[in-house]
Amino acid sequence: MQTLFEQEPxxxxxxxxxxxxxxxxxxxxxxxxxxLMSAEDIGxxxxxxxxxxxxxxxxxxxxxxxxxxLNHVADEVRTIFLSQMQPSQVAAAVMxxxxxxxxxxxxxLPNHLYHQVLASMDEQDRQRVAEVLNYPEDSAGGxxxxxxxxxxxxxxVDVVLRYLRLRGKxxxxxxxxxxxxxxxxxxxxxxxxxxxxxxxxxxxADVMTEAAAIPANLPDSEVSQLFQRYDWxxxxxxNEQNQLLGRITIDDVxxxxxxxxxxxxxxxxxxxxxxxIFSPAHKSAPKRxxxxxxxxxxxxxxxxxxxxxxxxxxxxxxxxxxxxxxxSMGGIAGNQTQTLIVRGIALGHIGGSNARWLLGKETxxxxxxxxxxxxxxxxxxxxxxxxxxxxxxxxxxMTINMLVAGVAGASIPLLLRKFGIDPAVAGGVxxxxxxxxxxxxTFLGLATYFLIP
Amino acid sequence: MQTLFEQEPxxxxxxxxxxxxxxxxxxxxxxxxxxLMSAEDIGxxxxxxxxxxxxxxxxxxxxxxxxxxLNHVADEVRTIFLSQMQPSQVAAAVMxxxxxxxxxxxxxLPNHLYHQVLASMDEQDRQRVAEVLNYPEDSAGGxxxxxxxxxxxxxxVDVVLRYLRLRGKxxxxxxxxxxxxxxxxxxxxxxxxxxxxxxxxxxxADVMTEAAAIPANLPDSEVSQLFQRYDWxxxxxxNEQNQLLGRITIDDVxxxxxxxxxxxxxxxxxxxxxxxIFSPAHKSAPKRxxxxxxxxxxxxxxxxxxxxxxxxxxxxxxxxxxxxxxxSMGGIAGNQTQTLIVRGIALGHIGGSNARWLLGKETxxxxxxxxxxxxxxxxxxxxxxxxxxxxxxxxxxMTINMLVAGVAGASIPLLLRKFGIDPAVAGGVxxxxxxxxxxxxTFLGLATYFLIP
Numbered sequence: 001m002q003t004l005f006e007q008e009p010x011x012x013x014x015x016x017x018x019x020x021x022x023x024x025x026x027x028x029x030x031x032x033x034x035x036l037m038s039a040e041d042i043g044x045x046x047x048x049x050x051x052x053x054x055x056x057x058x059x060x061x062x063x064x065x066x067x068x069x070l071n072h073v074a075d076e077v078r079t080i081f082l083s084q085m086q087p088s089q090v091a092a093a094v095m096x097x098x099x100x101x102x103x104x105x106x107x108x109l110p111n112h113l114y115h116q117v118l119a120s121m122d123e124q125d126r127q128r129v130a131e132v133l134n135y136p137e138d139s140a141g142g143x144x145x146x147x148x149x150x151x152x153x154x155x156x157v158d159v160v161l162r163y164l165r166l167r168g169k170x171x172x173x174x175x176x177x178x179x180x181x182x183x184x185x186x187x188x189x190x191x192x193x194x195x196x197x198x199x200x201x202x203x204x205a206d207v208m209t210e211a212a213a214i215p216a217n218l219p220d221s222e223v224s225q226l227f228q229r230y231d232w233x234x235x236x237x238x239n240e241q242n243q244l245l246g247r248i249t250i251d252d253v254x255x256x257x258x259x260x261x262x263x264x265x266x267x268x269x270x271x272x273x274x275x276x277i278f279s280p281a282h283k284s285a286p287k288r289x290x291x292x293x294x295x296x297x298x299x300x301x302x303x304x305x306x307x308x309x310x311x312x313x314x315x316x317x318x319x320x321x322x323x324x325x326x327x328s329m330g331g332i333a334g335n336q337t338q339t340l341i342v343r344g345i346a347l348g349h350i351g352g353s354n355a356r357w358l359l360g361k362e363t364x365x366x367x368x369x370x371x372x373x374x375x376x377x378x379x380x381x382x383x384x385x386x387x388x389x390x391x392x393x394x395x396x397x398m399t400i401n402m403l404v405a406g407v408a409g410a411s412i413p414l415l416l417r418k419f420g421i422d423p424a425v426a427g428g429v430x431x432x433x434x435x436x437x438x439x440x441x442t443f444l445g446l447a448t449y450f451l452i453p
Numbered sequence: 454m455q456t457l458f459e460q461e462p463x464x465x466x467x468x469x470x471x472x473x474x475x476x477x478x479x480x481x482x483x484x485x486x487x488x489l490m491s492a493e494d495i496g497x498x499x500x501x502x503x504x505x506x507x508x509x510x511x512x513x514x515x516x517x518x519x520x521x522x523l524n525h526v527a528d529e530v531r532t533i534f535l536s537q538m539q540p541s542q543v544a545a546a547v548m549x550x551x552x553x554x555x556x557x558x559x560x561x562l563p564n565h566l567y568h569q570v571l572a573s574m575d576e577q578d579r580q581r582v583a584e585v586l587n588y589p590e591d592s593a594g595g596x597x598x599x600x601x602x603x604x605x606x607x608x609x610v611d612v613v614l615r616y617l618r619l620r621g622k623x624x625x626x627x628x629x630x631x632x633x634x635x636x637x638x639x640x641x642x643x644x645x646x647x648x649x650x651x652x653x654x655x656x657x658a659d660v661m662t663e664a665a666a667i668p669a670n671l672p673d674s675e676v677s678q679l680f681q682r683y684d685w686x687x688x689x690x691x692n693e694q695n696q697l698l699g700r701i702t703i704d705d706v707x708x709x710x711x712x713x714x715x716x717x718x719x720x721x722x723x724x725x726x727x728x729x730i731f732s733p734a735h736k737s738a739p740k741r742x743x744x745x746x747x748x749x750x751x752x753x754x755x756x757x758x759x760x761x762x763x764x765x766x767x768x769x770x771x772x773x774x775x776x777x778x779x780x781s782m783g784g785i786a787g788n789q790t791q792t793l794i795v796r797g798i799a800l801g802h803i804g805g806s807n808a809r810w811l812l813g814k815e816t817x818x819x820x821x822x823x824x825x826x827x828x829x830x831x832x833x834x835x836x837x838x839x840x841x842x843x844x845x846x847x848x849x850x851m852t853i854n855m856l857v858a859g860v861a862g863a864s865i866p867l868l869l870r871k872f873g874i875d876p877a878v879a880g881g882v883x884x885x886x887x888x889x890x891x892x893x894x895t896f897l898g899l900a901t902y903f904l905i906p
Contacts, residue, residue, distance in 0.1 A: 012804030019807075040682045048802040050810045072682070161614075161649055170646040173686055175628055192645040193623040196614055228711070229493045229525070231704035233626055233686050250703050251684035257707065258681070261714030262796065268718070269792035270785065277797045278807070281817035288789050289822050292782060296826055299781040300833065303774050310770035317763035320773035324759070325752040327777075332723065332748045336741050339722035343715065344730045349501040351465030354472075354731070357503045364734035369742050373749055380753065 015048050022056045031060050039065065043072025051280045055084075067093030071101045076276040079108045087113055091120035098172075099146045100252060103132040131245065140223050141216035143256065144237040144246035147171035150180045151204055153187055158200035160190075173249040175233045179208045184243040186213050186236055213238040216245055223248060224256045225348050264346060267424040268339065270295070294429055302327065302436040309444040312452050318385055319447045322394055325377065326443045330401035330435030333369060337362045337409025338431050342424050345417060359410045366406025370399040393450060397443035401435055408434045468501050475509045484513050492518065496525025504733045508537075520546030524554045529729040532561050540566055544573035551625075552599045553705060556585040584698065593676050594669035596709065597690040597699035600624035603633045604657055606640055611653035613643075626702040628686045632661045637696040639666055639689055666691040669698055673709045678801050680706045717799060720877040721792065723748075747882055755780065755889040762897040765905050771838055772900045775847055778830060779896045783854035783888030786822060790815045790862025791884050795877050798870060812863045819859025823852040846903060850896035854888055861887045 021030050034042060042061065046054050046069070058081055061069060066085075070078050070093060082090060082105065090113070094105055106114055106129065118126060128146050135141025149170060151160050160177070164170070177195065179188040188208035198207045212230065214223060214237050227235070227250060234249045263273040270291030275284065306323060313320040341358070344350040350358065378395030382388050408431045413423035416430070474483050487495060495514065499507050499522070511534055514522060519538075523531050523546060535543060535558065543566070547558055559567055559582065571579060581599050588594025602623060604613050613630070617623070630648065632641040641661035651660045665683065667676060667690050680688070680703060687702045716726040723744030728737065759776060766773040794811070797803040803811065831848030835841050861884050866876030869883070 015804065015807070038683075040684075044682060044801070047800075048804070048807060050807060050814075164649045165652065168650055170650060173628075173684070174646050175626075175686070192649060193627050196617045196645060196649060197621055197623060199618065228707060229497060230491075231493075231626070233628070233703065250686065250707075254681060254703075254707065254710065257710060258714070261711070261718070265714070265718050265721070265792060265796060268722075269788050271789055271792060275793065277793050277802065277811065278814075281814045281821060284814070285818045285821035285825075288786070288818065289825055291789070292785055292822055292826055293829075295785045296778070296782060296830060299778040302781075303778055306777075307771075307774045310774060313766045313770035313773040317766040317773070318760075320766040320770070320776075321756050321760045321763060323773075324777055324780075325749070325756055328752040328755075329745060329749060332745055333741070335722050336724055336744070339718060339724060340728065340730050343718060347500075348497070349730065351468065351501070354468070354501060354503060358730065361503075361731075361734045361737070365738045365741065368734065368738035369745055372738075372742060373745055376746075377749060 015045050018045060018057065019049060019053050022053050027056075027060055030057065034061060039068040040072050042069050046073050047077055047276075048278070050278050054278065055080075058084075063089060063092065067095065067097060070094070070105060071097065074274070074276060075104075075108060076274045076279070078105070082108055082113075083110070087116035088120050090117045095122070095125060099128040099132045099246070100143050102129040103142065104137065106133065107137055135216055138220045139216065140214045140218040140220065140237050140248060141245065143220050143223070143252045144216070144248050145171070145252075146246040148178050148236070148244060148247050149174060150178045150184075150244065151190070153179050153181070153203070153205035153208065155204055156200065157195060157198045157202050157204065157207065160195060160204060161200070173234060173251060176211075176236075176247075178211065178236050178244055178247070179204055180244050186211055186238050186242055186244045189236065211236050213242065214248065215240070220256045221260055221346075222348075224253050224260065227253045228257070260346060264342060264424045267422065268342070268428055270428075298429060298433045298436065301433065302440055305437055305440045306444060309448055312444060312448045315452055316447070318387075318390065319444065319451070322381065322390075323440060323443055326394065326397045326401050327436045327439035329373060329398055330405045330439045331432050333366055333402045334405035334409040334431040334435045335428065337365070337406055338413055338423075338427050341410055341413045342427060345413065345423065350414070355414055359407065359414075362406040362410035363403060364406070366402045366404070366409075367399070370402030373402070374398040389450060390447070393446045394443060397439065397446055400442050401439040404438045405431070405435050468498050471498060471510065472502060472506050475506045480509075480513055483510065487514060492521040493525050495522050499526050500530055500729075501731070503731050507731065508533075511537075516542065516545065520548065520550055523547070523558060524550065527727070527729060528557075528561060529727045529732070531558070535561055535566075536563075540569035541573050543570045548575070548578060550578075552581040552585045552699070553596050555582040556595065557590065559586065560590055588669055591673045592669065593667045593671040593673065593690050593701060594698065596673055596676070596705045597669070597701050598624070598705075599699040601631050601689070601697060601700050602627060603631045603637075603697065604643070606632050606634070606656070606658035606661065608657055609653065610648060610651045610655050610657065610660065613648060613657060614653070626687060626704060629664075629689075629700075631664065631689050631697055631700070632657055633697050639664055639691050639695055639697045642689065664689050666695065667701065668693070674713055674799075675801075676701060677706050677709045677713065681710070713799060717795060717877045720875065721795070721881055723881075751882060751886045751889065754886065755893055758890055758893045759897060762901055765897060765901045768905055769900070771840075771843065772897065772904070775834065775843075776893060776896055779847065779850045779854050780889045780892035782826060782851055783858045783892045784885050786819055786855045787858035787862040787884040787888045788881065790818070790859055791866055791876075791880050794863055794866045795880060798866065798876065803867070808867055812860065812867075815859040815863035816856060817859070819855045819857075819862075820852070823855030826855070827851040842903060843900070846899045847896060850892065850899055853895050854892040857891045858884070858888050 018030055046057060094102055109117060131146050132142060176189045176191050178186060179190060180186055189211040190204060190208045194207055212235055214235050216237050216239055234247050236244055237246045237248060239245055266273040272287045275287055374395035377398055378391035381394050382391035412430050413427045416423040416426055471483060499510060547555055562570060584599050585595060585597060629642045629644050631639060632643060633639055642664040643657060643661045647660055665688055667688050669690050669692055687700050689697055690699045690701055692698055719726040725740045728740055827848035830851055831844035834847050835844035865883050866880045869876040869879055
């Protein structure tokens with residue numbers, strides 16, 4: 001009981017202590033510390049260590065614990081470990097694991113290893129995993145487990161209880177028994193809570209409830225929305241004939257939720273969602289280079305817009321000084337709108353029915369804030385440079401650009417989604433490019449027209 | 454069974470159809486459609502509607518269903534509905550709900566309403582909610598429920614089963630019974646799965662397992678990390694004397710996970726994490742104005758840096774044309790690093806032990822990508838403007854600025870956290886200001902020094 005009270009504050013201390021011991025070569029000591037730790041804790045520690053220490057620590061973990069620990073580290077960390085193992089080691093490590101975890105691990109392997117590992121697995125594991133491998137990794141079938149407990153409708157509650165006692169241990173996170181006919185068609189479900197509170201002589205058919213069956217090909221993000229909306233702990237997965245294939249448990253759904261959230265956050269910053277913060281610099285740098293390259297292109301595009309106005313800069317250098325303000329505000333406003341829309345899409349709140357309303361609303365928001373901050377900047381520029389016309393020009397340009405930011409921020413993500421492009425990945429750069437170009441062009445154009453003789 | 458197959462594709466259609474019916478004033482028809490829908494679905498529909506339709510729909514929901522539906526809408530939407538209800542209506546709507554949901558709803562009420570609602574509640578509800586209100590909303594105590602099922606260690610499994618049958622329905626998501634002594638000290642736990650697979654004559658004390666008790670004052674983000682790490686469905690909450698206060702269930706933890714993820718995403722874009730995408734423009738605009746104002750200040754700061762170089766722009770307008778490229782690349786690189794660090798902090802991966810290593814790594818990443826894209830921009834500027842010295846200058850400035858971006862992106866979030874400031878909120882603007890100022894100053898300074906006679 002006391003473990004948790006003591007454990008939390010020392011978590012980071014433990015990691016530091018283990019890291020120091022690894023650096024000092026006290027391998028025996030580290031090995032002894034690991035014995036008492038759970039697979040979850042070791043996974044967390046591995047994820048929190050720089051590459052070199054991580055590899056050392058992994059080497060000290062007994063082979064028979066490696067498989068379980070593999071399930072508690074991020075995909076990218078796992079891939080590194082797997083690539084250093086022999087096929088037979090991988091097969092031994094993953095023996096007897098949940099089918100969805102097995103499928104995940106196999107999916108991370110390079111092609112030649114994949115077949116070798118599959119060949120070294122025992123028949124039972126191979127069959128279990130084959131069912132899951134039939135479906136894409138990001139579908140209900142890909143995250144399901146095949147370890148369902150099924151009962152028939154015509155038996156009594158008491159019989160079910162005796163059967164369960166004979167059967168012994170239930171699979172992890174079992175909250176529901178599934179009621180199926182002899183051809184595995186799903187008829188209903190009965191919760192353990194219902195089972196233990198029902199009279200012994202009642203028939204299963206009389207206490208079972210309708211099962212909310214998930215089709216195996218449903219995308220995992222929709223599965224996670226269903227779990228969130230209905231507060232499920234587990235749910236059955238069926239094929240098109242309504243035959244029970246397996247079940248999805250909340251812990252796997254939580255992983256999907258976190259992955260999806262991370263993905264939005266990371267992609268909007270131009271990062272690979274699998275990027276491991278502790279991978280060495282020479283591996284991280286190339287992953288981020290692409291996004292920087294795209295940004296360099298858009299920055300050059302913006303520069304090519306302003307290069308039309310070199311004559312203006314020569315005559316009125318103040319215009320050059322002020323030219324970054326309008327695009328910058330447009331970029332921020334566009335990003336706010338875009339983030340809100342991307343999130344609304346992810347939550348399933350946005351569809352044909354309200355998209356037009358949203359576009360109108362965001363345009364209005366852009367206009368309101370455009371007018372507000374345009375007045376402020378117009379006044380500031382007038383006070384700073386003593387030129388009221390220049391103030392009016394920058395104010396007008398800012399209003400226009402923030403209006404554009406509202407329209408682009410709302411419509412670009414929706415358009416991208418229509419074309420099947422992830423708005424979190426591509427939306428930001430498209431919206432920023434638009435606000436940069438329009439912002440520069442409006443401000444420099446107006447300034448040149450009105451101020452340059 | 455078939456409901457799910459049919460339901461998913463028509464979700465958005467349903468919302469549109471209801472919206473059209475509301476606009477057309479077909480209230481009787483809408484009311485009839487609502488009868489067949491679950492509270493979860495109605496909550497989702499309310500969240501997906503513009504303000505006006507939402508208010509109309511809410512008015513058509515029978516009072517006795519309103520309380521349950523309130524639990525399935527976002528906080529901000531709920532606040533709007535609550536503000537339109539009478540204290541007695543609120544009390545009636547929330548009667549009999551989970552203690553944590555009750556506490557949440559009470560917490561959303563303005564102070565005078567709060568006391569009126571509390572006074573109109575029945576004694577039992579008031580007592581349950583009082584326990585939860587003792588703790589902050591974002592602590593284990595604040596998200597716990599008080600509906601635990603407890604048993605004594607010295608009874609047999611069979612007795613427990615008979616007790617449960619007498620008791621009837623178990624609380625939602627009950628997967629564990631808690632074993633307590635007569636003073637409510639938590640001794641252990643027994644899962645329903647274990648209960649139904651144990652022999653009837655075995656003592657609870659012999660089959661119970663150690664309970665991972667959560668202290669009531671643990672922050673909810675740490676609770677969610679524990680649930681994620683150990684794949685729990687529920688966990689007991691205890692006070693400092695190890696007395697059982699309640700339990701936390703996974704559905705409430707999922708809400709915490711989503712809230713935390715949303716918060717990072719929204720805050721990094723300068724949005725209020727509670728912003729409701731369907732609130733009207735005149736309510737959204739002021740919420741976003743603050744962030745835009747902060748950004749205007751930083752843009753003015755950058756402009757004031759470049760205003761030192763007006764003479765340079767007059768003599769060599771090309772410098773003005775190119776000056777946005779270096780700050781832009783620094784901003785993107787800084788944002789990449791910053792996002793990664795903020796996420797690492799949120800996942801609990803970053804502490805004193807590895808912070809220095811990370812700083813070194815991110816500096817190296819900045820240097821690598823700085824050198825790569827500096828070469829590209831140097832070549833591009835040479836080809837575009839035919840000036841090799843200008844190319845070398847912009848390349849040098851970009852390398853320096855991206856190095857700075859790596860250092861600032863890694864250290865600013867860690868520093869902010871040390872001072873108790875949320876790095877997701879403040880990190881972006883601090884890092885961008887640094888890369889803007891350094892980028893402009895380096896490029897314009899070098900250009901002025903080497904190119905202006």
